[in-house]
Amino acid sequence: MHDEFLCHVTGYGICDGRRIGVPLGTYRAPTLALALWWLRDRALWIADRLDPQPEAEYLPAGALAPVAATVLDVPAVMRAWCADLYQQELVADELAAGRLVRIAASDDTTEYELLAESVDAARMHRMASMLFTPVA
Numbered sequence: 267m268h269d270e271f272l273c274h275v276t277g278y279g280i281c282d283g284r285r286i287g288v289p290l291g292t293y294r295a296p297t298l299a300l301a302l303w304w305l306r307d308r309a310l311w312i313a314d315r316l317d318p319q320p321e322a323e324y325l326p327a328g329a330l331a332p333v334a335a336t337v338l339d340v341p342a343v344m345r346a347w348c349a350d351l352y353q354q355e356l357v358a359d360e361l362a363a364g365r366l367v368r369i370a371a372s373d374d375t376t377e378y379e380l381l382a383e384s385v386d387a388a389r390m391h392r393m394a395s396m397l398f399t400p401v402a
Contacts, residue, residue, distance in 0.1 A: 268384040270294065271301035271361060275308040278377040294385070298361055302354060305369065305380050309344040312378050317341035340378060343371040357382075374376070 275290045291308060295301035317339075318325060347353055347369060360367045361382055369380040 270296055271382050272300065272385050273301055273304050273380070273382040275312070276379045276381070278372075278379065279375055296387075298358060300381075301361060301382050302358060305382055306348045306354075306388070308380060309348050309369065313341035313344040316373075337374050338371060340371045340373050340376075344378070 271294070273293045273295055275292075277288045277290055278285055279288070290312075293301075293304045293339070295304055308348070357367050357369070361384060364384045364386065366381065366383040371378055
């Protein structure tokens with residue numbers, strides 16, 4: 267069992283013809299439960315910012331406009347992932363086994379990515395690649 271997890275959330279878009287990633291948060295979770303909590307919290311954070319309630323007092327009237335039905339509903343995807351207990355168990359199993367987990371959804375302009383990995387597994391992978399690097 268891996269004890270510590272590094273979690274990231276990033277938004278990716280196209281700028282000047284290149285794919286650019288913007289870090290939206292990082293958390294070093296001391297337990298698997300806290301890693302899962304943080305991933306769910308960030309997924310809901312993304313959903314709430316992309317799909318605020320129209321009656322929210324901080325939004326000026328007419329500030330929100332519906333998107334085309336053909337555009338993936340990222341907030342719905344994120345909320346559904348958070349509510350799916352089976353998916354949560356799969357993520358927990360993958361992280362506990364030391365594997366990198368990626369949850370991503372994109373609309374017509376931006377990809378939103380949640381990543382988590384065991385600190386131990388990342389460290390072991392980095393060390394293995396250094397130990398077995400061929401020398402000219």
